[in-house]
Amino acid sequence: MRISNVEGPLDPSLIQFLTSQLSIQVAACSDAGEPTLARALGARMSADGHRLALMVPVSQARELLTCIAANGHIAAVFNEPETHRTVQLKGNDARIEAISAADAAALGPYVERLARRLQHYQVPEAFSRAFYAADPADLVAVSFSPSAVYGQTPGPHAGEPLKPGKAP
Amino acid sequence: MNPYLSIDTLRNCLEGVIPAGVATCSRDLVPNVSYVSQVMYVDQDHIALSFQFFNKTRENILANPLATVLMVDPDTAARYRMKARYLRTETQGPLFERMKARLAGIASHEGLVGVFRLRGTDVYRILDIEAVPGAELPRQLPGRAILPALRQCSERLHNCSSLEDLVDNLLDALDRSLGLSHSMLLIADRPGAKLYVVASRGYPSSGIGAEIPLGVGVIGIAAREQVPIRIMFTAAEYAYTRAVREQAIAEGLVDALEQVINLPGLNEPSSQMAIPLPGIRGLIGVLYTESQQECRFSYDLEDALVTLCAQAGLAIQGLQLADEPRLVAPPADCLCIEDPLADASPDPLRVEYHDRDHSVFIDGDYLIKGVAGAVLWRILNDYRERGRVDFSNRELRLDSRLGLPEISDNLEARLILLSRRLQERSPFLRIEKTGRGRFRLLLQRPLVLVPMNPCAAPPPGGISQPAASADQA
Known part of the structure; x- marks a missing residue:
């Protein structure tokens, strides 16, 4: 089944939000209907605004990557911890790619920024650094063209499709 | 299932400190991922x-019951993936109330008060737990080993020979062995649908005699649902402010509560835990402890207190039975031999009694009401009319005028309440335990007994008074 509320490139403000070093979790499911999930460590949008790539540590996401390779279905949730602003994207053409040198270089700043965000909840920096630690050699990029976007900020409207141009 | 990974040893991940992620998928294989405020053990x-x-x-779970949860240990950052199968949703009852109370704390922690409304508790069977590889911080040694502390507390209770002894030892043991320095023990008044404080520790004022209705706040909900409630963060809606109690009265949840004695308690506790004391025939009471420190009480500590309270509940029942001097018949009328007024000051003590709620005032100050008030009035009248100072629990229990419920009257707990209120409020009038199931009235001033609103037909359980005028003993 194809769900779509996205046509063309994503809204620039949404792209800015998705790539602003947020907490990211990625889900997929097997052809038998078994869901799985893992954390992603950073997001990059293609220059034309059509394809989003998420950095995923292979060692933490073997089942997820197997599912994506099998059917290409993907869901990813992006959360800004200190504001609770949350967006979920879905796609059905996900594929696994090697990361670029720029992706590897972005890992350090990503961890640093999230550690700062979590200090809002008095989470010690040492904890954040362990939580988001990854070896760039262990990362792959999972890219997909988002076909649906949902607002998931906690509240009664969580889960509703996000209207184009509307902030999460 | 990995035989070495049990949720029992991973409960730290479920405290709501870091929200978990949950993945589901629809029947047509569209995955979904979201954050979940609470995964509860x-x-x-x-x-x-x-x-x-x-x-x-x-x-999704209603169509395809499989879900996978990604959770993290808030101390070590270790991650675990748990596969589970949805079984059912509960919308009321102990599990629901436990989750609702915990959610209130989590909402407050996340700055989302008023956003969260629990509609139901979705129960899942755990299918598998997998450790996700990655960096971890070393686990810190726990500050206090809970099992040895539990054993010490249990031994303290085991050696108690009276209810009063047990009540004091329980709170003292919690403080010394487990570091729980703010705690109180409440006994259930089931006919009155409320609980009253018989002992407290760590507060400027003891609050003995203060009441809380069943179903209100952490203590009231723990009592009504007979389930332990533990809150990790400040949860204003579960505090015991006077406003909460007044609201309960306004909504007709209970009759007017004792308003003169303020409930002890921290103003804005950051951690709260209320554990029911079960008895053979139902609830005995609730143990409550609180702290200014967030996340002070762990799942393991909750387990320890549930175990200890199970012992305490049975011990209280056993001690109440043992308090009856069944083998030795009490003297029918034990006239006073000693002169309790030897050091009496000439000023009489004015004791007022209100039939309506059995409330007793000494020199104009509120002392107690309910069964404890009726008992005091009864023994003071016995003293005035016959000079008696020695009484037995059994005679009170058999006195139909006191209107004690037949089952679980908790008379001993009410006598402790009365004795402690007298200690706090009236230096010239005391009751003192003289043996198993026996106590003595100690008076240092003459008495004036003033029945305030005697009526021709006393209310059920009330004490009728023949005279309306003040009668000096």
């Missing part, structure tokens, strides 16, 4: 997720 094979909003996760 149910038992070694089950967890529960909070259902707050009708959303895709909800829709």
